Amino acid sequence: MTKSKIKTYSVESFRESYIQTEPRIDTLLKLDFGKFFVVKVDELIRLIKLPVPPVRSTNHTLIYLTDGEAIMTVGSETHKIVKDECLVVPAGQVFSFANLDLNQGYLCNFHNDMIIGKFGKAELLKDFDFLRVWGNPRISLDGQTSDFVAHLFRRILLAYSENGLTDLDIIQSYFVALLCEINRVYKPMSSSTQTNAVTITNRFKELLFSTLKTNHRVTDYATLLNITPNHLNKSVRTIIGKSPTKWIDEAIVLEAKVLLHQSALSISDVAAEVGIFDASYFSRLFKKYEGVTPLAFRQMIEKS
Incomplete structure (x- = not known):
């Protein structure tokens, strides 16, 4: 590969x-x-x-x-x-x-x-x-x-x-x-006074940015932050109104879209590059958020 x-x-x-x-x-x-x-x-x-x-x-x-x-x-x-x-x-x-x-x-x-x-x-x-x-x-x-x-x-x-x-x-x-x-x-993403939740959310997003390829589960990030998955889920939902799971999924799909634009890698290799080694699961995840499969997305790029 x-x-x-x-x-x-x-x-x-x-x-x-x-x-x-x-x-x-x-x-x-x-x-x-x-x-x-x-x-x-x-x-x-x-x-x-x-x-x-x-x-x-x-x-x-x-x-x-x-x-x-x-x-x-x-x-x-x-x-x-x-x-x-x-x-x-x-x-x-x-x-x-x-x-x-x-x-x-x-x-x-x-x-x-x-x-x-x-x-x-x-x-x-x-x-x-x-x-x-x-x-x-x-x-x-x-x-x-x-x-x-x-x-x-x-x-x-x-x-x-x-x-x-x-x-x-x-x-x-x-x-x-x-x-x-x-x-x-400047105002942060949330004006919440719950500073602990804000800190946890910001640290989660920063870790997501730097370790996405190897960490896809909420439990992975909770471990890195030394908190429980439930605490992480509640903090992130409180501050940005979106679950950590959805943030992780969207980040994976975004990385994949960049690779589909910039490289000639096969769909399975793109999946592996974002840390997913089941190509069929990757295609389902991608379609869930983009409405089309990774292959159809690449074909749209090539036609544009």
């Missing part, structure tokens, strides 16, 4: 695969764009080769809208943002989108290094929950915060457009301020 990991794109390889090779792109993305870039979202979307199938990136992506709407699938959930809202795709998280949305605003893609340095510190990465895979990707800004964020984006874009990362100190200082403004109004 040929092993194949789900592909994670660097910014450079994503550009090669999904952005049109036009002269305009070189004026939008400066040197070292693999570390950081910022653009007007409507200018970049025109150059994207749609649809973008489920993929991952080594960098974080932040979208902020000043008008219109944007629709993107992050993880297993589809989100729509409108004016005065942000959408965050953490590094390593699966995302996809298919629409040429009519909107205005800013898109920023950045490596963790942009937060660590002269004007930042490593601790900030822990403070910004929206940059973690279990965070809430959709963030609504109040009017004043939206004004601040819009001003900071304009200033960052001006510096970046004129000199790229030559003005790194200026860009980083404004960028850290921008993230702090967003963090000030």
Whole structure:
């Protein structure tokens, strides 16, 4: 059996695969764009080769809208943002989108290094929950915060457009301020005051992200968290209204969809890559959530 990991794109390889090779792109993305870039979202979307199938990136992506709407699938959930809202795709998280949305605003893609340095510190990465895979990707800004964020984006874009990362100190200082403004109004997936349940749920989602191939049962995660399966089930249901079993199933199907898009592996090999060695069970599970078998899903991809 040929092993194949789900592909994670660097910014450079994503550009090669999904952005049109036009002269305009070189004026939008400066040197070292693999570390950081910022653009007007409507200018970049025109150059994207749609649809973008489920993929991952080594960098974080932040979208902020000043008008219109944007629709993107992050993880297993589809989100729509409108004016005065942000959408965050953490590094390593699966995302996809298919629409040429009519909107205005800013898109920023950045490596963790942009937060660590002269004007930042490593601790900030822990403070910004929206940059973690279990965070809430959709963030609504109040009017004043939206004004601040819009001003900071304009200033960052001006510096970046004129000199790229030559003005790194200026860009980083404004960028850290921008993230702090967003963090000030950020709300987690649940506003519940049951902090223990929130902590358990977040740890479960983080473990799910990192150990999915080997852990498919609620009891596996309960053991890792040193709690009972019933406690884990109650905590997760309380905070996100969905059972841990469903979260696990949806994560398995999402991983499989990425592999079906990105690889030529047989269906049984795709199943094995997500930790399922019974191909018929894998097909039933996939159809339960997608409405079609893995084979039919791949055929749909090939026709598109």
